[in-house]
Amino acid sequence: MKYTIDKNEGRAKAATMETVHGVIHTPVFMNVGTVAAIKGAVSSVDLKDVGTQVELCNTYHLHVRPGDEIVKKMGGVRKFMHWDGPVLTDSGGFQVFSLASLRKIKEEGVYFNSHIDGRKIFMGPEQSMQIQSHLGSTIAMAFDECPSSVAERDYVAPSVARTTRWLKRCKEELERLNQQPDTVNQEQMLFGINQGACFEDIRIEHAEEIRELDLPGYAIGGLAVGETHEEMYRILDETVPHLPADKPVYLMGVGTPANILEGIERGVDFFDCVYPSRNGRHGHVYTNHGKLNLFNAQYELDERPIEEGCGCPACRYFSRAYIRHLLKAKEMLGMRLCVLHNLYFYNKMVCEAREAILENRFSVYKREKLNGLNQEGEKI
């Protein structure tokens, strides 16, 4: 892997990352395909049409269904889903804490029940690495605990300390797995994850600790889970400077278009969020003038595309009225068109942000974009 910073503008950066699965130009928005499919009937072939660079899959979900052994036998998740670009797999840590019930956290890992059939599952750093190795992603994420951003200090400090110990075990295990002859991707990279809720001293200390492990990239986790936007930006201001300047920074699970622009300004390279796809499925679509809810009656006879001049597969051919009808009729095509539009919107925005940084006009771009986004319709 080779990571090169092409240009800096303040703390914002445009970089190029060369991986075994292709080149990634940052800032980049990764498109979330939890179970090796973008929800909303969108395939990896469609992703090419909306400008996707990196696809994101989930360790936990693919482990419970269809099973990582099966994915490995099918040649890894990239071959399985026919995606030839880079893939990042989330470790499953977040799911363990967000949707599993009856979980028990121990030093060795987490015991919990499957959300599909309730069966008992154990996942620790080694298991997560083994599963991600089977999936054969380009980038594997460390198995961490994601404490609530409003958790008490007494809970967060020991949790973060354990996440650090888990990270060391993740690193050792992945190094071992990458040397196995039958490993799908022997060049698989591990990104560490910074935690610490909204306690900047814990965040900073943790960042300093994990950077010593000299990993190829670092993520900031545990944000956008209940705290205010201002708090999130403050934590980024405090934390990012303590992560390696010459390595990619990934802000996990974020966010709205505005969140992403603010993150870019603070030196973040990678983003991912369920918003474009989940909102798309719910008929909420992004435009340069705000967010529209296509379920609203005002679009019943609206002949315009979602956004004039947009080159996405939905806007090229279909009207708001038609898409609204499809959504109301619960036709899959309605969701699909909205999801494609939103992914296109996000991918295009980070692409524009990169060009702006390269031309040293990001701050102007950001201000104008935010003004536009808040012009009319729903503020984003």
Place this chain on the structure above:
RNA sequence: GUGGAUAUGGCGCAGUUGGCUAGCGCGCCAGAUUGUGGCUCUGGAGGCCAAGGGUUCGAGUCCCUUUAUCCACC
């Protein structure tokens, strides 16, 4: 024509021995959703109970008439 049944917001229904501002589901209108259970949740509008008359302190609930619909029979 005869006998029976039913008529409650857009649709389907609840409404106790007649008792406070008539409820529910769906639909409709709007909102929430940040390392995704196509889920879920939260608000809101909309009926004066087929029409008319009567009994009663009080009727969607009881009585009469009319109208409409459905079923059976002739």
